[in-house]
Amino acid sequence: MENIILLSGNVKYAITLDPGVWIFDDRRVDLLSYFESEKNSSDGLEEYTRSISKHWDREIMEGAVFPPTLKTEKKFEKEKVLNGTFGIPLAPFIKNAEPNENATTLIIYCEDEGEISLPLRDATKIILGFSINGKPLKEDGPVHVYFGDGSNKHQPIKKVKAFKIQ
Template sequence: METIIPIKGKVKYKITLDSGVWIFDDRKVDLNTYFIDEKASEDHLEEYTKSVSRHWDREIMEGAVYPPTLKTEVKFEKEKVLTGTFGIPLKPFLDNAEPEQEAKQIVIEYGENEQAVIPLEEAADIILGFSKDGKPLREDGPLHIYFRDGSNQDHPIKNVTGFTVQ
């Protein structure tokens, strides 16, 4: 099984995707909770205000020193990476490839010689599943395709071998 997946076709830059390094990427999402959680788009200022408020509350309650809870949070994140099921949005990779203006669709190549054709606008909403229970998708991977709305959550597109922008 090839783990390097190309994005080619009508793009300014032909790029390759390596799902083996995404476990360290901050853009990854937890697929166990991603389709359940409410997708509320928050204002950046509101998000910043909440973050500062939490920090301020922590300093008031625990003092301005590093409390022992920070160590347990790091341990929890490490455990989550080792046992989690993760995906990553396709959009940043599509943006980096810079599809040409006349490009209208993306062809997902998977299986033996199967293809799925999706309009380019909808392709930006694809989530690329790359790990299950802390392990890479070796048997039917390296990538699974999920739609952001969760409509194919139980039956993702498996054995993805490439993307061609047309």
């Protein structure tokens, strides 16, 4: 139970977060590459068009290349999960808690640093790190808080115990 984190406060629903199950969540992101990749605010159609164009260009230059077998893909994904460094966006959890209209602040309660306050609009960009090299964050976890812009990617907020929206 020490790994469970509560998201509560000025919300319609208090939510319990369990980082132990996020490894199976499709929303997880690879923290080693997340902050290096550029964040473009493009819509899905633009992204799809770029993807198809890139594939078409590759076929023209290299000829049709068949993808690896499904078995190979599954093995690769399993290896990635066992050895990866992952995080998950906080935004969906905030959305599910349904903050009240007058909510403006997220308070992060930490064992070492006490309380850290952020504007709620910035809190929706937070990434919660929950795994390093395939291992859960037992000693300084259960999660690390990374700001969406990556400004604290080398010194995340550690030993997070709870979140409260005010």
